[in-house]
Amino acid sequence: MSPRIRRRECGPVDGWPASVPPLLRRIYAARGIADPAHAHPRLAQLPPPDALGGLVDAVRLLADAIRRDTRILVVGDFDADGATACAVAVRGLRMLGARDVVHAVPNRMLHGYGLSPGLVEELAALQPGLLVTVDHGVACHAGVAAAKGRGWPVLVTDHHLPGEALPPADAIVNPNLRGDAFACKALAGVGVIFYVLLALRGRLRDEGAFDGGAVPDLSVLLDLVAVGTVADLVPLDASNRALVAAGLRRLRAGRGCAGLQALIEVSGRRAETLTAADIGYAVAPRLNAAGRLEDMSLGIECLLSDDPRQARELAGRLHQINAERRGVQQLMVEDAEAALARLPSASGQPALAACLFDPDWHAGVVGLVASKMKERLHRPVIAFAPAEPGSEQLRGSARSIPGLHIRDVLAAVDSAHPGLVERFGGHAMAAGLSLRRSSFDAFERAFAEAVGAMLDPSLLQAELLSDGELLPDEFDRFHADALRDGGPWGQGFPEPLFDGVFDVADWRVVGERHLKLVLRGEGIATPINAIHFGGWTGERPAARCRLAYRLAPDDYRGGQAIQLIVEHLAPALDPGPLL
Structure with a gap:
């Protein structure tokens, strides 16, 4: 279905420092940001953990397990949020003094979603003293009951919406429980367990657990928090943008964990310019592929590895699985298209x-x-x-x-x-x-x-929300870099999208399905390269087209090169409604 293009309303753009380009001021204002301090929220602006319901009981369970040297079993989930949440829990608990932490994850084909009675039966051999779910559990009534029936204390950490009743866990931490006063309802599963670790660190510090030693720096886990948050497509409100931005800074500086650095490498992205979009379109699919076709334990093993050589080997296997996933997906999509036609x-x-x-x-x-x-x-x-x-x-x-x-x-x-x-x-x-x-x-x-x-x-009616037209002097590398670095962009805080009419000076098909364009625009001195992924329909594009597009640096050509990433293309004589 062909979408209509509607332009966003833009509020006042006064009061911004000169260092913020006028283009970015318009972008932020169109997203409801009038205060420059809110454009790039920092970790110091995060709401404190105190209001998050269930934390007192959760921290008590974890602190007691660490004090008694009890085995803590972390049960993850088979998507990228669940895998990163599992890695954050295992790494964070070990940093905070837990010496016996093990992990497990359901196999999608064998166990289905979450903590099930069948999975509990398989986990019995591990003899946990405390079971912790990450990114699931609030709907796993039978699985939690089975674990409790074996005498295991259960801590559920989750962010999914609860049903009418809650499972019989010893503690549940979920910002979306009814009546929970915590300000950030949009945390991903990995964000919830990160908050639990922050509260646990505070409790252990108050009890003197770190006397004579440094208090563990949990910010080293933010690379994983960023990947899980972006991958799960939760809204990037101020809190999630602060978490993702901090994680991206670590990854861009080359200080991410070995597994994520290896996944960035095999995906063909550059760590120093990594964006949330790179995570969503390149890193997360390779991590997710393990849980889709095989076993997410491979992905978690990659995220927990501290050996760069081992991490590269595991990332290479994930890359191969992802290629297989793409082949399976293409066949299934073709079947689905045929079914829809009927x-x-x-x-x-x-x-x-x-x-x-x-x-x-x-x-x-x-x-x-x-x-x-x-x-x-x-x-x-x-x-x-x-x-x-x-x-x-x-x-x-x-x-x-x-x-x-x-x-x-x-x-x-x-x-x-x-x-x-x-x-x-x-x-x-x-x-x-x-x-x-x-x-x-x-x-x-x-x-x-x-x-x-x-x-x-x-x-x-499908709709594309546009930030309007770019000015002729905004088609340059300075503004492309400013847009790339002005995020993180994502769900609920959309990446800037523009629209305009261009003449198609040249075009060709690349990779069988993609359309490579050379465009000319009014007042723009030089031709502009553009790519429309999946845009080849079998018919040549019109000589004059209306585009909805993103402005991006062209790192392939390097230097000052830019390109337009086309989201929608239609003949300019019939552009569809523009509101």
Whole structure:
């Protein structure tokens, strides 16, 4: 579906220091930032841990385990947030004096999501004295109960939205629990466990645990916090921007952990100019690939390695798995496109929502397929695959459009049809669920009904929010670098996007699917290089086009070179609505 371009409203741009270019002042003002101090929030501005509910009990459990030299078992999750959260927990607890810390992670194909009774049974051989979940647990009632049944104390650290009831854990730390007064509700799972470690350090310091020695510097973990936060697509509010910016500074200075430095290297990015977008599009997919196709323990092992040679070897394996994932994803996307073409439509428009299933799909990749189809349709999409080959249980991954809270939709389905969905959880834009294969048709109808009842039809028009036109003298390396370094940009704090009309002086297809352009614009002295990834449609572009684009340094050419990253291209004579 072709999007319309709408320009952001820009507030006052007065009161900024001369060091901030006027372009950036406009960008910040359009994102509601009027105070220069809020443009680049610092760690000192983070809300203190005190208001985060459950911390007192959580810190008591951890401090007692460290004091008694009890084995602490950290159970992660099989995505990048869960993997980085696990690495932060293991590294941080060891820094704070825990001498017996082990970790585990569910296998997506064998155990499903989170702490399950089956996983607990496998973990029994480790004989933990305390079990700590990171990035999951608030919906793992049966798994927590199974662990408690074995006599293990359980600490849940999570950020996912809770259901009506909470699991029977000894302590739960989650900023999204009802009534929790903590200011930052957008923390990723890795941010939650980082806050727990900050509070634990304060407790141990007050008890004199570090007398005669240096207080551990937990900021060394911020590289991992940054990667997990960006990868999980949580909103980059002021607190998350402070955490991500601090982590990026460590990575750019070459002070990241060996595993992340190796992942940056194999992804072909430059550490000294690393951005949040580089994390999201290059580093995180390689880390995520292990949990999608194999076992995330490989990714966690990479993040915990302090040996550069071993880290490079592990990162190389993750790179290979990611290449395999891309091949599997491409085949599944082609299947999904064919399935969508067969779906009935109303007045030439797709249905309000789509549920897709193929018995040959891989459960680890359905989230990526759902995301691709959601972008194509601008409709909520759920893609399903067998939990394992031939299984009667389906695992689904849902992706939504802005304005429709997909977890709330699943909750509405569960309320209206008890037992139809076996398990679900997630966020506003992404969620996961499981159900029986025999229930798929009934779920598809119930999901469509729930979406129809909750979706504002005006949200079905895809929209690109533009920061307007660049001035002719802003097409240069100075402004490209300023935009790159003016973030971190991401979910809820979008990277600057511009629009304008250009003449296409030259074009060619690269890599079979991408469109390389040479553009000329009014008042711009020299031609501008541009790339439209996935932009080749089989037809040559119009001689004059309206583009929605990003301005970026062209590090491949080096020097003062710039390029435009095209997000949308349409003939200038028919550019679509511009509001």
